[in-house]
Amino acid sequence: MISLSDLAQFEKRYLSFEAASVAEMGDWISKQHAGIDVRPFEKVRAGTVARLSRATVDDVALVNYRYQLALQGEFSEDYDAYFLCFPIAGSSKRVSPNHGEIVQSPNHMLIYRRQAGTRSITSTDYVNMSLIMPAGLLEQRLQTLLGAPLVEPLLFSPLVDIRSGAGRTVASLVNYLLSQFNADPDPFSNALSNLSMKSYLSTVLLSSLRHNYSDALHSGSGVSAVPGTVKRAEEYMREVCAQAITIEDLAKVAGCSARSLHAAFRKFRGATPMAVLCDIRLEAAHDEMVRDMGTVTEIAGKYGFSNAGRFARQYAQKFGQKPSETLLMGARGPL
Numbered sequence: 518m519i520s521l522s523d524l525a526q527f528e529k530r531y532l533s534f535e536a537a538s539v540a541e542m543g544d545w546i547s548k549q550h551a552g553i554d555v556r557p558f559e560k561v562r563a564g565t566v567a568r569l570s571r572a573t574v575d576d577v578a579l580v581n582y583r584y585q586l587a588l589q590g591e592f593s594e595d596y597d598a599y600f601l602c603f604p605i606a607g608s609s610k611r612v613s614p615n616h617g618e619i620v621q622s623p624n625h626m627l628i629y630r631r632q633a634g635t636r637s638i639t640s641t642d643y644v645n646m647s648l649i650m651p652a653g654l655l656e657q658r659l660q661t662l663l664g665a666p667l668v669e670p671l672l673f674s675p676l677v678d679i680r681s682g683a684g685r686t687v688a689s690l691v692n693y694l695l696s697q698f699n700a701d702p703d704p705f706s707n708a709l710s711n712l713s714m715k716s717y718l719s720t721v722l723l724s725s726l727r728h729n730y731s732d733a734l735h736s737g738s739g740v741s742a743v744p745g746t747v748k749r750a751e752e753y754m755r756e757v758c759a760q761a762i763t764i765e766d767l768a769k770v771a772g773c774s775a776r777s778l779h780a781a782f783r784k785f786r787g788a789t790p791m792a793v794l795c796d797i798r799l800e801a802a803h804d805e806m807v808r809d810m811g812t813v814t815e816i817a818g819k820y821g822f823s824n825a826g827r828f829a830r831q832y833a834q835k836f837g838q839k840p841s842e843t844l845l846m847g848a849r850g851p852l
Contacts, residue, residue, distance in 0.1 A: 524605065524646075526699045528581060531570040539588070542567045550649075551596030551631055558587035559641065560615045572698045577715055578649040579694050581648065583607040587641045596631040597652045599673065599723075603691060607643030616675045626684055628673040628726065648691050650722065657718035662734055663671040664787070683725045686807050690721060693845075713837030721807075724800070743785050746771040746778055750790060754797050759819055764790060798822070799835050806843040813840045 536542035543555035549571070568583040572769050584607070602609075604623050611619045611627065614634050621627040629635070630652060639645075677684045697704040704713040723734065726835040736748065750771040762783065767790050768775040782790045805816045814825065817840070822828035832840050 522583065523695055523699060524644075527572070527579075527695055528568065528570045528583070529582075530699065530702065531572045532568065533571040534567075534569045535565050536567040536569075537565060539566055542569075542588075542769060543590070543799055545569060546590070550598075551633075552593040554593060555588055555590040558638075561586060574711060574714060574731045576651045576654070576655065577718065578647075579691070579698060580647045580649060582643070582647065584643045585641070588637075588639050588643075590637045592631055592633055592635045592637075594633050599628060599630050599650045599652060599655060599671075601648040601650070601687065601691070602627040602629075603646045603648075603679065603688065605644040605646060607640040607645075609640070609643060609645065611675075612638075613675070615672060620819045621676070621677045624679055626677045628675055628677065630670075630672070636754075646691065646695070648694070648718075650718065654715060655719050658716065659723055659730060659734070661722070662723060663730065667730070669729065671737055672729045677726060682808070683727070685769045686721060686725045687801050689807060690718060711721055717837035746773045747781050747785055748780060750782075751793065751797070754794050755836065757795065758798050758801050759821075761821070762794060767794075795831070796835070799832055802828075802832070802840070805841060806840060809844065813844055816840075 534547060535540075535547045539555050539557050539561060546553050546555070546569075562585065566583070566585055568581075570581040570583075572579045603622065603626050604621055608623075609621045611621070611629055611653060612635065613619060613629050614632050615630065619627060619629070637795055652671065659671055660667055677687070679685065679688050703718050705714050723730075736751070750767045751769065753770040764775045764778070768778045771825070773781075778790055782788060783791060786793055788796075802816050802820045802822070805811060805819075806813070809814065811819070817825065817828045822831075829840055832843075836843065
């Protein structure tokens, strides 16, 4: 879990609003996110009702909500963004048009798209850290990864165990953002670092978390028909990407000639088979660094990257950061 000292530092630096009434709190949330009607579940005590701290990277936000009494809120309009909510204290329940009733336990991250009619019920002394990602940002990145337009809106599975691989990966990202904001009030002010961070966040969330396009994304099939030769070759690449693989090996597994396989990849993937293999190896190396499974040199060597400089350039181009930065985020552990 996030340390109390980190949380206190973030709240001190980025305190955006202290509400003395439930109405004031509802007004602030309505202005920042979407129209909401907030009602108390208990007698309102004198003093601060809620403290809200918020840091942003353009339209991406890291927000800490600290409520002093039990509340229910119902959104009256859509807010086209996904909320990834990490529990720190207290309990909560959401009633979503997409998922129905969702109860968030202390060990689960909640993901939902805020829509009109969504209800939120929180306990007394509820504290939550949320990463807010615009839906358009994630869906645009998803279309790029799939190489095809989306046929329906992106929809994540609403609960993720933060002790699981996917949960730990996303928790480490949020923890990294928190540390960066605590160290620097504007850590992504450079246009390139800003763009790289948002691209990296989107890619990791889409590749790590379960959603309605996960199968298409992880199979590399996109949403259009891809020949079996390409699918078989890619499946083999993922299974043995740490081993030496030749184009002849891939052609044999795919059941076609090397020339035919090369042409199929060019047509359906816009790249050669070996370029796709390199991409798969980069993803495997990234996954191991997020999970802190070795040094950069060890992991790069495992996946056939013998030139450290070239590996670092390819990695940074794909993920928007240096391998050492990913390893650092993984080493920080879960929230």
